[in-house]
Structure formats: C-alpha cells, structure tokens
Amino acid sequence: MKSSSWQQKELIFLVLYAAVFYTIVVRRSLQLSHDHYAKLYGLRPGWIAGRFNDASDAQWRNLRGNIPILTMVFGIFTLVANVLRTSFSLKAKGMAIVWSLISLAYLLYLHGACIMFIVAIASVNFFLVKILGRTKYFSYVLWIFNLSCLICNRIYEGYQFSSFGERWAYLDNYRGTFRWHICFNFVVLRMISFGCDYHWADKHNHFDQKERRVTNDKFSFPIYLCYLTYAPLYIAGPIISFNAFASQLDSPQNIYSSREVALYGFRWVFSLFLMELMSHFLYYNAFAISGMWNQLSPMDIFIIGYGVLNFMWLKFLLIWRYFRFWSLVNGIVAPENMPRCVNNCHNLESFWKNWHASFNKWLVRYVYIPLGGSQKKLLNVWVVFTFVAVWHDLEWKLLSWAWLTCIFFIPEMLVKSAANAVKVEGAFREFVFRELSAVAGAITITCLMVANLVGFVIGPSGINWLFSRFLQKEGLSTLGGLLITFYVGTKLMFHISDAKRTKERTS
Known part of the structure; x- marks a missing residue:
C-alpha cells in the first residue's frame, strides 16, 4: 500500500x-x-x-499540396479495383494484373518515360531471382545487384536518356512530375524481399510465425510487378514483405x-x-x-x-x-x-x-x-x-x-x-x-x-x-x-x- x-x-x-x-x-x-x-x-x-x-x-509541402488530387485518384483506383474484383470474382493473379495496370498508369503520370528504367531494373532482378534463386550464393548476387542499383541511381541522378544515344534524348523532356530514383529506394527493398522470400520458400521460415507462407505459383511476374508498384504503398510505404502482400491478394483483409x-x-x-x-x-x-x-x-x-x-x-x-x-x-x-x-x-x-x-x-x-x-x-x-x-x-x-x-x-x-x-x-x-x-x-x-x-x-x-x-x-x-x-x-x-x-x- x-x-x-x-x-x-x-x-x-x-x-x-x-x-x-x-x-x-x-x-x-x-x-x-x-x-x-x-x-x-x-x-x-x-x-x-x-x-x-x-x-x-519539401516532403511535407508536396504531400500537403497534393492531398486533394491524391485522394481523388486513390478513390477512383479503389472503385475500379473493387468493381472488377466483384464483377469477375478475381483472385491473386487477376487482382495482380488489375493493380499492375492501375499502378503503371499512376507511375506513368509520376515518372513519365522514366518508367522504362523501373520496369527494366525490376525485370532484371526478377530473372536473377528465377535463375539463381535456389543456388547457394544467391544472397550475395541479390544484394550486390540491388545495392549497385541504389547507389548508381543516386550517383547518376536517375540517368539521362541522352546518355544512351541522341535518338533517345527527346525522352528527357518527359520525365514526369516526381523523380523516379527517389521512390525507387522502396522498390529496392521490395525487390530484395521478393528475392529472399523466393530463396527461403522451401525452407522453414522462422522470422515471423504469424505470416502466411505462399505457394510457388505466387512468385509470378504479374504478382511481383504488382508488389513492386502497388499504388497505395508505392511512394512511401509502409514496407510489407512479399509473402505478406501476396497472401492478401486472393481476398481483401478482414482484420479491420x-x-x-x-x-x-x-x-x-x-x-x-x-x-x-x-x-x-x-x-x-x-x-x-x-x-x-x-x-x-x-x-x-x-x-x-x-x-x-x-x-x-x-x-x-x-x-x-x-x-x-x-x-x-x-x-x-x-x-x-x-x-x-x-x-x-x-x-x-x-x-x-x-x-x-x-x-x-x-x-x-x-x-x-x-x-x-x-x-x-x-x-x-x-x-x-x-x-x-x-x-x-x-x-x-x-x-x-x-x-x-x-x-x-x-x-x-x-x-x-x-x-x-x-x-x-x-x-x-x-x-x-x-x-x-x-x-x-x-x-x-x-x-x-x-x-x-x-x-x-x-x-x-x-x-x-x-x-x-x-x-x-x-x-x-x-x-x-x-x-x-x-x-x-x-x-x-x-x-x-x-x-x-x-x-x-x-x-
């Protein structure tokens, strides 16, 4: 007392x-x-x-100034995605394609022609994972590739199309409204997550017992691309692992x-x-x-x-x-x-x-x-x-x-x-x-x-x-x-x- x-x-x-x-x-x-x-x-x-x-x-100024347009855009995205899900009873792959198309349109507005850099790097990472993902030294390859992308993106400020030849130079006039290599920091985390989760798919995953493991068919390119570019989380996160994301595509969350x-x-x-x-x-x-x-x-x-x-x-x-x-x-x-x-x-x-x-x-x-x-x-x-x-x-x-x-x-x-x-x-x-x-x-x-x-x-x-x-x-x-x-x-x-x-x- x-x-x-x-x-x-x-x-x-x-x-x-x-x-x-x-x-x-x-x-x-x-x-x-x-x-x-x-x-x-x-x-x-x-x-x-x-x-x-x-x-x-700058971060707060950009968000505050764009809240009205972002809210309208995400409202439309939500309506389109839910109508298509309900109308066609879409599951993981179907929703992955829907969200990939919606998200790529969003990225096209944000980054313009620079979307080609994002898709190209993401594709190389995907094929590295699929080809070397079950090998002993895959982790080194995955980290070296992604860290190199992260550093090079910064050093070369998202690259100039003109550096690939004069016939590509005109694309530098269509770089969108937002620097792609800033957002790509989050994409790098997702690419590493996809690679590691694929590498560990046949092993006992002891990192998060509450997380559902996904089957091998979920490690497809449409679901991978959807995970990397998913519009609501693309710009700033929060960060979610590939396993957690892919396991929720089949049906909407019922936790909340x-x-x-x-x-x-x-x-x-x-x-x-x-x-x-x-x-x-x-x-x-x-x-x-x-x-x-x-x-x-x-x-x-x-x-x-x-x-x-x-x-x-x-x-x-x-x-x-x-x-x-x-x-x-x-x-x-x-x-x-x-x-x-x-x-x-x-x-x-x-x-x-x-x-x-x-x-x-x-x-x-x-x-x-x-x-x-x-x-x-x-x-x-x-x-x-x-x-x-x-x-x-x-x-x-x-x-x-x-x-x-x-x-x-x-x-x-x-x-x-x-x-x-x-x-x-x-x-x-x-x-x-x-x-x-x-x-x-x-x-x-x-x-x-x-x-x-x-x-x-x-x-x-x-x-x-x-x-x-x-x-x-x-x-x-x-x-x-x-x-x-x-x-x-x-x-x-x-x-x-x-x-x-x-x-x-x-x-």
Whole structure:
C-alpha cells in the first residue's frame, strides 16, 4: 500500500513537471517564431489567424499540396479495383494484373518515360531471382545487384536518356512530375524481399510465425510487378514483405472492420489539424533549414532540436498513415509505422522499433537475422545503420548520424545484458534498478537528440560547435536541466507502461 501511495504521489509530481515543461517550451517556441520569422526560409501565407505557414520541408509541402488530387485518384483506383474484383470474382493473379495496370498508369503520370528504367531494373532482378534463386550464393548476387542499383541511381541522378544515344534524348523532356530514383529506394527493398522470400520458400521460415507462407505459383511476374508498384504503398510505404502482400491478394483483409478503417481515417484528419496548428505557430523546421540554430542560446537550440524531432514524427506519421489508409481500404494490411508516440520512447531500441516500424521489421527479417541476429548484435548494428544511411541518401551527415547512433547503442546493449543477467529482488533493489534505468533513459534520449541534430539539422561539421556551446557555463546548466527533464520524462513513461500492463492483466 505504501509503495502504491508513493507511486501515486510521484505520478502527480511527474505530470505537473511535464505540464510546466511543455508550457515553457511552447511559450518560448512561440516567442522564437514571432521574433525571427522575417529571417526564416520556407514560410508562406497561411490560413489560420493570418499566420505564416512553415512549408520549408519539401516532403511535407508536396504531400500537403497534393492531398486533394491524391485522394481523388486513390478513390477512383479503389472503385475500379473493387468493381472488377466483384464483377469477375478475381483472385491473386487477376487482382495482380488489375493493380499492375492501375499502378503503371499512376507511375506513368509520376515518372513519365522514366518508367522504362523501373520496369527494366525490376525485370532484371526478377530473372536473377528465377535463375539463381535456389543456388547457394544467391544472397550475395541479390544484394550486390540491388545495392549497385541504389547507389548508381543516386550517383547518376536517375540517368539521362541522352546518355544512351541522341535518338533517345527527346525522352528527357518527359520525365514526369516526381523523380523516379527517389521512390525507387522502396522498390529496392521490395525487390530484395521478393528475392529472399523466393530463396527461403522451401525452407522453414522462422522470422515471423504469424505470416502466411505462399505457394510457388505466387512468385509470378504479374504478382511481383504488382508488389513492386502497388499504388497505395508505392511512394512511401509502409514496407510489407512479399509473402505478406501476396497472401492478401486472393481476398481483401478482414482484420479491420469498415468502421475501424473509417475511424483510422478520422484520426488521420485530426493529426493533420495538429500539424496545421504546429506549422502555423511553431516554425521549427524553418529554423533548421535557415541555419538559425547557430545564433541561438543552448536552451533555444534544445527547444528547436526537440521541436524538429516532433515535427518529423508528425510529418512521417501523416505520410505513412495516409498511404496505409488507402491500402487498408483496398484490402491490403501493411504494418503500422508509428505505433508509439516519439515522446514515449526512453531507449534507442524502442525508439527505432516505433519510428519507422515497418522498415525496422524489414531490416530484422532480411539483414539482422541473416547476419547472425543477437549473437552478433554489437557488429550487426553497424551494418544495419550504415545500410539505412546509404538507403536514405549518399550524404556524410547521414553516415555521421548512423555511426553516432551505433556508438550510443553500445552502452545501452551492455547495460541491458548486465541487467538481464542480474535478478532484481526486493523492493529496495527494484527501486534502485528503476532509478538507474531512468537515469540511463535520460542519457539515451539526450544522445538520440544529438544524433538527430547532427543527421538532420547541423550536419557533421557542426559537432564541434555544438559541444563547444554546451560545454560553456550556460550550456552546462542547460544540459543539466535537460537531463533532469528527460529523467522525469522517463519515469513518466515507466508509469504509462505499468498502467498498460495492469490493464492487460485485468482485461
């Protein structure tokens, strides 16, 4: 009873602290946005209270501007696909052909003549899989081919038709509205998935016991092409394995009811409204894009860095859930990418499991486990995060972000291993263990913020500047305040986890 009473009092204190913290952060953010808006890049006239709108992020700007046309297009796609499915009782191959034709028309609008590059590379990959897919060294061939495509696409900026001869040069005038080699990053993941699932088709698949295995006839070119180009998931995912996709083509998903899918859509609209409020009043991303961070105090740098992280989380949540919603409407369940709020993750492992969750599952299935899994964890994280950085783009700041994350991962993994080896018995030991875990969580969140600041705001060249600012008197006091705040935040996350476990036990 005493322990329960103490925890209740602690929870009240933690909630009050969090309320004061967010009040200070929001007020200071509003002040910064008001004082510096004239110097920021990417602000446009908005529609809320005469405010400017932060449209400095290209990804968000493109989605926001194209939501009406995308919604109309996907609505038509859904109607056509469902009418044809019902009218002709289409199963996997039939629906694969329908969706391939619909998706190729979509890609033709997006990429114009560059669709030829996509089909050509996809076809070569398909024949490599079919010819070498059962051989011992196939995995090396698959990865070398796909990584080469990924890197060459970036180096040559999607290639020029003129480089193949003057008679092809006129096609460079019809390259569509969207750079194909950016979207192709996701296609590469799908091509690797198809190849690995085919290679493992006759073996025991222990990576996901819930996933249905598909028969060999599903590894056909129409289903493969449909998987690569499936319109609702083509641009941004979420990422789904070939086996999971092909097994759902025969009949629409029945996991979610129509009411649940509609509710999912309404929640997305609510999240969109939150993003509109943020982008009209808190210009976090514009500060990062404009390079204004080097003119701010350590406290303000933290506020902008923290704000950018939350902006990115909400942006990707909206992007991924929008396309996942249309996939659900069309009968294909893709993994949820943001199952947990970014402010409810107190260690690196849980953060990455809940940030780009479908990509995390893909990495575990096709990279981490084949490399040896947890037996070689300290080595594998370097390979995994280096691949993630290269997959995103060929930039030093992304490699710096990846390697910093790996460095920060090492102490967390060592502490977890030690904690698992020692049994915590008794109320006092449990209390000490919980406090040490909260301190570790505070340090981890700080490290995570540093890695993301380097990767997405200041770049590797700004590391020395960042440390010099925070090692001064004002910076050290700010750093101390951050650690205390993140300690409190971690303790609050513990209470949330405890409440969830209690609810699960009683339900």
